Amino acid sequence: MTGLSHDLLVAAPKVLLHDHLDGGLRPQTIVELAAEVGHALPAGNAADLADWFAEAADSGSLERYLETFAHTLAVMQTPEAITRVARECVEDLAADGVVYAEIRYAPELHVSTGLALEEVVAAVQRGFSEGMEAAGGRIVVRQLLTAMRQAANSREIAELAIAWRDRGVAGFDIAGPEAGFPPTRFLDAFEYLQRENFHFTIHAGEGFGLPSIWEAVQWCGADRLGHGVRIVDDITVDDAGVAHLGRLASYVRDKRIPLEMCPSSNVQTGAAHSIAEHPIKQLADLRFRVTVNTDNRLMSRTSLTKEFGLLAGAFGYGWREIEWFTVNAMKSAFLPYDERYRLIVDTIKPWYADQAARA
Ligand SMILES: O=c1[nH]cnc2c1ncn2[C@@H]1O[C@H](CO)[C@@H](O)[C@H]1O
Numbered sequence: 001m002t003g004l005s006h007d008l009l010v011a012a013p014k015v016l017l018h019d020h021l022d023g024g025l026r027p028q029t030i031v032e033l034a035a036e037v038g039h040a041l042p043a044g045n046a047a048d049l050a051d052w053f054a055e056a057a058d059s060g061s062l063e064r065y066l067e068t069f070a071h072t073l074a075v076m077q078t079p080e081a082i083t084r085v086a087r088e089c090v091e092d093l094a095a096d097g098v099v100y101a102e103i104r105y106a107p108e109l110h111v112s113t114g115l116a117l118e119e120v121v122a123a124v125q126r127g128f129s130e131g132m133e134a135a136g137g138r139i140v141v142r143q144l145l146t147a148m149r150q151a152a153n154s155r156e157i158a159e160l161a162i163a164w165r166d167r168g169v170a171g172f173d174i175a176g177p178e179a180g181f182p183p184t185r186f187l188d189a190f191e192y193l194q195r196e197n198f199h200f201t202i203h204a205g206e207g208f209g210l211p212s213i214w215e216a217v218q219w220c221g222a223d224r225l226g227h228g229v230r231i232v233d234d235i236t237v238d239d240a241g242v243a244h245l246g247r248l249a250s251y252v253r254d255k256r257i258p259l260e261m262c263p264s265s266n267v268q269t270g271a272a273h274s275i276a277e278h279p280i281k282q283l284a285d286l287r288f289r290v291t292v293n294t295d296n297r298l299m300s301r302t303s304l305t306k307e308f309g310l311l312a313g314a315f316g317y318g319w320r321e322i323e324w325f326t327v328n329a330m331k332s333a334f335l336p337y338d339e340r341y342r343l344i345v346d347t348i349k350p351w352y353a354d355q356a357a358r359a
């Protein structure tokens, strides 16, 4: 990882497609908001709370990992709290050198004190707008609305996303426990979104394998795959070290379907054994359209800079690879083509070209 100092990695323009708003709160903010609403936390101060989240999420199971969200969601039930969390999210990403981000969350998980779904989306958008303004144009942030797999309201959330499509919402997603909740359960919502010419990603191939990815792509028409790590189950490597792709893996690669990979999160939920053994290396070598993401910065105690640092350490990645992941992500964003193009040409490419020139 020659030339990759921490400061330069932070400064490098980066693109984040998979990050949960309710998985990225500052520990100190949770402490303060919990005191306001009288929510009992598992730890009393910010440092201990940060440890608790990272350890509790380190369970080896997606279901247990998801239980930790009860404590972030508990403090995100008023417009003021939601706006604050959204604004701080943009501030933290901008400070980490992220120039474009799509942040997802499930509006239905923020209505326990009576907010309307619309009010939740508006509160998030207010925070994002304030954060972008404070960053003076250094970062562009869009919302992705998530419907929860355990619930039965995906169509309503899809309609909410369409209602907000010109006011900051760029796409739709489903999340939550994967086993037992296949993507086709939500076919109605996905077909509706396709008829509306809208974009969506689906968490698939994380807590469950190939059938989930197959349904997401071939039944539901997912533009991107959240994680998608288990696509490696459809790849075999022969004795000579040559990889052979099955039909689904071939399709995903041929169609350039973006994989939103989240290395640290996968190690925590057991979707990968370690960073060093993470399938991202094999998939990137095979030229799948791989992107690097954080998933939940609080639970994984990470940042996009840290994820790149971990990959650089494990696989010897340098600026060339980081630029490739970054351009992959920008190409895969749910932003209009001309805006994606401008970010690539005006912001991303010049910075990495400059780095190469200095090397
Ligand atoms: O990696 C993941 N896989 C599946 N679901 C997730 C993951 N991370 C977070 N959430 C779920 O998405 C909701 C909305 O942001 C979170 O509340 C959490 O339950």
Ligand SMILES: [Zn+2]
Residues within 6 Å of the ligand: 018, 020, 175, 203, 226, 295
């Ligand atoms: Zn996720």
